[in-house]
Amino acid sequence: MKIKELKVLLQENFNKLSQETTKLFEVDLDKDLFWNLYLDSFPEGTNEIFRERREYDCSCCRQFIKSIGNVVSIKNNEIKTIWDFETNDTTFQPVINTLSNYVKSQAVSDVYVSKFKKIGTDRNFENTGLKVIKWDHLYMELPEKFIERGHKSEAEIKGAYRDTRYVFKRSLEEITEESLITVLELISQNSLYKGEEWKGVLTEFLKLKKAYGKLQTEKEKDNYTWEQSVKVGAVIGRIRNHSTGTLLINISEEMDLDTAVKKYEAIVAPSNYKRPKAIFTQKMLDDAKKTIEKLGYFESLSRRHATLDDITVNNILFSNKDSAKRIQGATNIFEEMSKEVAINPKSFSRVEEVSIGSFVENILPTANELDVFLENRHSSSMVSLIAPVNKDAKTMFKWNNAFSWAYSGNIADSALKERVKSAGGNVEGVLRFSIQWNDGQHDRNDLDAHCCEPNGNWIYYGDKTNRFTTGELDVDIINPERGVPAVENITWTDRDRMLEGTYKFLVHNYTHRGGKNGFKAEIEFDGQIYSFEYNKEMRNGEKVVVAEVTFNRNTGFTIKEKIPFNVSSKEVWGLKTNQFVPVSVVCYSPNYWDEQQGIGHRHYMFMLKDCINTEQPNAFYNEFLNEELMQHKRVLEALGSKMAVNTVDDQLSGLGFSSTKRNDLLVRVKGQSERVLKVKF
Known part of the structure; x- marks a missing residue:
């Protein structure tokens, strides 16, 4: 076979590739190395020296190999090269097989762009003085659809395709299926401003996302994003950069749904826009209800403030006289404690300091009475224990009991x-x-x-x-x-x-x-x-x-x-600040009751006498819930904040301190003697 016949087969194969795709791609390779690989792949004895060089070692063929030899097509995530054809020739077949295999082993790096129709030189002539020799070279003509006629340079065009593909891949990786389904449901119930305009785009992107999720290797994912990014266009390809993309990213990153939608509306909606419906859908509610009923949690949803009658002595670190009479299994009796007038906390600046661990282990067991000094800065540390209305209800939480807690401001921690x-x-x-x-x-x-x-x-x-x-x-x-x-x-x-x-x-x-x-x-x-x-x-x-x-x-x-103390007294949950307040009960947060360990952060709770939560606490928080309920976290998040917590006068409310948050608390302890300590958390 002569090279004249080879380039005919090469053109036929390229034409076939062209019919199957709208864009071709380039793989990243060293073009000098690739040229040498081409030369070195000829079987021994088949590329003879002709005067000063090998027969196929010419600048025309070199220019062809370097300019288009690394071009491929991608269809259904399968790579095909311009060298994938049969010659039935023992000289050329090993060469094109080697080139094909090498190209397929490299990563796609760009969309192929050309300003010229003709690639290479078809033929030329050499006058030796004795005769005129015709030389055939590797050569190809591109179909019109692959020729860029605009004013932009090849580099500019390639850069735009690369950017779109990069954003498209980030979008597929960072936007979750759940966020897409959630936004599509909001659009269906007309709860998203101008959402209908995005319905078709999001529906198509969801299909692409599902297909992307089934791919196993990074190379498959790379090829998929190259192939699809040139098909879907800039709106889908760069969806992450649009206002709706910002909404999807925020939801995917676990931002509160209502907050995420408000941020979207701040970008696209007029200032007087009022959302027509709730931020969760009826379908979401129905699905959550089915799961809750199936798993036996329906009776667990109704919540109330916990009381002394709910807890057992096993989970109490300290109790005063009044509390001990009611705690299950407790028999200790203590004296009544008296209230104090407002005191400047600076007067305790030199008291003995102890860690919370040492306080629990060494001091509480011998304490007969306990007061805490309630300061203004403790306002955000006010906490309530929350119990199920039905004591026999199945626990919804990650721990082995049905109790939860809520800090001031309806949060689980800070x-x-x-x-x-x-x-x-x-x-x-x-x-x-x-x-x-x-x-x-x-x-x-x-x-x-x-x-x-x-x-x-x-x-x-x-x-x-x-x-x-x-x-x-x-x-x-x-x-x-x-x-x-x-x-x-x-x-x-x-x-x-x-x-x-x-x-x-x-x-x-x-x-x-x-x-x-x-x-x-x-x-x-x-x-x-x-x-x-x-x-x-x-x-x-x-x-x-x-x-x-x-x-x-x-x-x-x-x-x-650098901020000085403020000693003015104020009322917090029915108690005056900057005075000592009697403690009814000291306990860990419920996730550490019954000697449980490692289920979230430990909180130390000082329940205060006559402390009444004046807020409407959340019934529960998503971070408390069993994993089997998290598929409905959007609805449960809303349920937790909207369901009423029945109030009681003898509720267990007071101060709570997380083991992860730096804080301190002045306490007055009466046992064999009376002393004031600063407990460090």
């Missing part, structure tokens, strides 16, 4: 942290500074979180990101909504890139609009949360330094508080 998360902020960094205001009376002030990094760089609303240190202000509230606590958040995500030195955190009242309630703040590092509360009115333009955190790569983080 209220501020949960609100930052719901607002789209990152709460998983190595260092976090969050602020909150507008959580009482309507406070329209525009407060800003600031940080001065060790090198003097400021992270604030005017310069939100330091890409070098990974510090970023990711939540910035300018106009607080009535009834919605406002938050701002700065987080550093990479310890290795942070600068050593002191990070100065402050709050700036950029615009005073009548708010008089100050702010709350949290600083978190190494799994510990430091809480602050500033209860004074901030003047227009005033800056309040909250704390300074010093970072050393060897010793880690240390903190120096």
